[in-house]
Amino acid sequence: MGADPLGAQSIGSRLMEFLGDLAKWFVENWDGSGGYLQRTWEHLQVSGASLIAAAVIAVPLGAWFGHTGRGGFVVVSLVNVGRALPSFGIVALALPLTIWLAKTVPFISSGLGFLPTFAALFALALPPIFTNTYAGVQGVDPEIVEAARGMGITETQVLREVEIPMASPVILTGLRLSAVAVVATAPLGALVAYGGLGRFIIDGFAIQDDVQIVAGALLVALLSVLTEVAFTWSERWFVPSPLRRTAESKDLVLRPVV
Amino acid sequence: MILAQTNDAFFRWDWVFSHLDDIWAKVLEHLVLTGIALGFGLAISLVLAIIGLRFPKAYPPITWVTGIFYTIPSLALFAFLVPITGFSVLSAEIGLVSYTLLILIRNIVAGIDGVDPAVREAAIGMGYGRRRLFLEIELPLAMPVIIAGLRIAAVTTVGLVTITALIGQGGVGFFILSGLNRFFNTEIILGTGLSVIIAVVLDSALVILQWALTPWARSRSAVV
Numbered sequence: 001m002g003a004d005p006l007g008a009q010s011i012g013s014r015l016m017e018f019l020g021d022l023a024k025w026f027v028e029n030w031d032g033s034g035g036y037l038q039r040t041w042e043h044l045q046v047s048g049a050s051l052i053a054a055a056v057i058a059v060p061l062g063a064w065f066g067h068t069g070r071g072g073f074v075v076v077s078l079v080n081v082g083r084a085l086p087s088f089g090i091v092a093l094a095l096p097l098t099i100w101l102a103k104t105v106p107f108i109s110s111g112l113g114f115l116p117t118f119a120a121l122f123a124l125a126l127p128p129i130f131t132n133t134y135a136g137v138q139g140v141d142p143e144i145v146e147a148a149r150g151m152g153i154t155e156t157q158v159l160r161e162v163e164i165p166m167a168s169p170v171i172l173t174g175l176r177l178s179a180v181a182v183v184a185t186a187p188l189g190a191l192v193a194y195g196g197l198g199r200f201i202i203d204g205f206a207i208q209d210d211v212q213i214v215a216g217a218l219l220v221a222l223l224s225v226l227t228e229v230a231f232t233w234s235e236r237w238f239v240p241s242p243l244r245r246t247a248e249s250k251d252l253v254l255r256p257v258v
Numbered sequence: 259m260i261l262a263q264t265n266d267a268f269f270r271w272d273w274v275f276s277h278l279d280d281i282w283a284k285v286l287e288h289l290v291l292t293g294i295a296l297g298f299g300l301a302i303s304l305v306l307a308i309i310g311l312r313f314p315k316a317y318p319p320i321t322w323v324t325g326i327f328y329t330i331p332s333l334a335l336f337a338f339l340v341p342i343t344g345f346s347v348l349s350a351e352i353g354l355v356s357y358t359l360l361i362l363i364r365n366i367v368a369g370i371d372g373v374d375p376a377v378r379e380a381a382i383g384m385g386y387g388r389r390r391l392f393l394e395i396e397l398p399l400a401m402p403v404i405i406a407g408l409r410i411a412a413v414t415t416v417g418l419v420t421i422t423a424l425i426g427q428g429g430v431g432f433f434i435l436s437g438l439n440r441f442f443n444t445e446i447i448l449g450t451g452l453s454v455i456i457a458v459v460l461d462s463a464l465v466i467l468q469w470a471l472t473p474w475a476r477s478r479s480a481v482v
Contacts (some may be wrong), residue, residue: 015450031471083413188333201333201337
């Protein structure tokens, strides 16, 4: 397990050997069942599904609360609870819930694997999307909203055509924070018998295989960084051009570490 | 909720009461792991923040590097450390400390940058040297912002400590992992609940600390 720096071999040659094993691992384990292509796909499936489900619920809710200006206390408590609840605990708590669901609901065949992972990631993704959407919509300049109303458009139109586009950089930041948190937490799904890239780390811990552990960690880290980059890039498609690059400063305040 | 007294009870208080010693030991371990991480994190952040303030060119690389640490998923970071430092407290602490750095450095620098230039001028006019200016004027005035950062770092760290159960540490995270392995709800709920309680208590303690450290702010604004 731990390297012994005073061993017969020098640290340099041990490192070279390790890197060689690592390269070999990446060549040998890419395809087939349990290969890292399949694991990456599983990882993306559960992450994508939970993020989309969370966005479908949290964006309209956040926009509506932000539009009416009500429910500020909900936002504050969501932020606080979201920060204090450990992601590991959320994943673990999802398990008894989904096992109970599988027992009660006839068409759910298994309470293990995808379902608890999905439920946990969904719960994890909700707060950043909801709070950012709320803050974004609520923070739209009231004069702009008044001007829109003065032009005689309906409240729904105000929300859809003025407030949401104006708030889009902040909403997208919320989606990005959630997406990165989800991709970074999905490895814990391996603990509730899901696949995904976490399998390599968790199984590597169990069989004390350092090469597999580091390979899994590299893949998880890479996927997180790529998610971050992809969402930063997507700004150019979703945000009207004069509003781009204004949401950066919000990052540190709301971002969960997982 | 079902109030059965047998094994399928949703939460078994009898288990909790018969394991109070274990629970207390894990809570203490959790506090120690968190405390060490915050202590070292704060010390390192102070040094790096001072470097960043003295040499503004060094600040972007500092935030860049600590930002990378912040982006790496915790499980991956612990996994990178395991081949080097094994299933040890050291692995846990290296990971935990690295997650506090970005938050603390940014808040220390923001706090000190936010000190009213007029106050700084007045102190310099009164003959304060750079060191006294920093220790007696800038640092105390920046305290609310620094403690705001410390609160985020503390709550985050308490949560991350639970994950170190996977590398043999974990504090109350031990119960979460054990509950998962044994399908025992009581342990899962207990571990998660205790983690939340520890986070809230620590956060409140820091609020009180801020109140104690900034007597001048009491009359003007309520404690947030």
